Amino acid sequence: MSGPEDAIRLSNESWVKVDPLDLDMREYSWHLDRSGYAARGGSGQRIMHRIIMARVLKRALRPGEYVDHENNVKTDNRRSNLRVVTTQQNNWNKSKAPSAKWKYIGINFDSRLKTRPWRAYIRVNSIGYYIGTFTSAEEAAWMHDQWALVLHGEFAQLNFEYEKVATR
Template sequence: MKLTQQRLKEVLKYNPLTGVFYWVNPQAYCMHAGEKAGYLDRNGYIYIKVDSVKHAAHRLAWLYMHGVLPEKFIDHKNTIRSDNRIKNLRLATRSQNMMNQLKRKNNTSGVKGIGWDNKVKKWRARCQVDGKRQCVGWFSSLKEAEKSLIKFREKGHGEFANHGGA
């Protein structure tokens, strides 16, 4: 059975300003009305079990406020996966969701999308747009590469542009 907004509101109360869910009608003996609902998984998302089905809290927040579970992705604007305030959530395609990512942990330049090219002995700036990785260019200075990449990313990613920080 598909979860509805009505059923969700029978079981949980959502605070859109904090993004936190509370039990109204707990489904297990170990839960109590008024207690915070959900648990943080190892990837940083909050999950809540409703009617024996595990749901991502950000998707429940969308259902609670808008009445539908979206078919698309829901993006956390500030990239904090546990921040489920409704103002931090927006509908996104998979591609848009991927655009709003932080700099990777294995990044060696310190700037998202930029790496040193040993063959050319210059900084290479790359960015993915519409599923295709595009080379922005090779640059003598890291600052120059970063400046060009930011300009390119803002044009190609629009409101989903993320330059590596939250």
């Protein structure tokens, strides 16, 4: 087999990263499902990242437990990239939709607001909260990030990368 040592080949010739402990799954035929996850089987298909997490936990996933890709890369099924989350935490960590109108998440433009046309907002428990208006998209996106970090913690989906500051 040619290709990455730490990966499993899919039927479309792409690859899924896994840890050495999970390379035994190469014996199965895998494909990308409609959502972009590595899966095997037909209508009762099995999703690779859920199988790996069940191995980590040494038990089946319970109803209401979801497996999240921390880096939002659906083909990165390394154990260090997977975590069990609630529905809400999983939604917090969703990437911006490719069809989104703006470059940043949590903002929109209101042409009626002449001096500060960029609005920032955030959703918590399915409720949208208005953060404020700003002169630039970047400023609104930054403010969204500050609120997301406080409200969503490690599950916050951010517009910018920030340096982690060590705390004592």
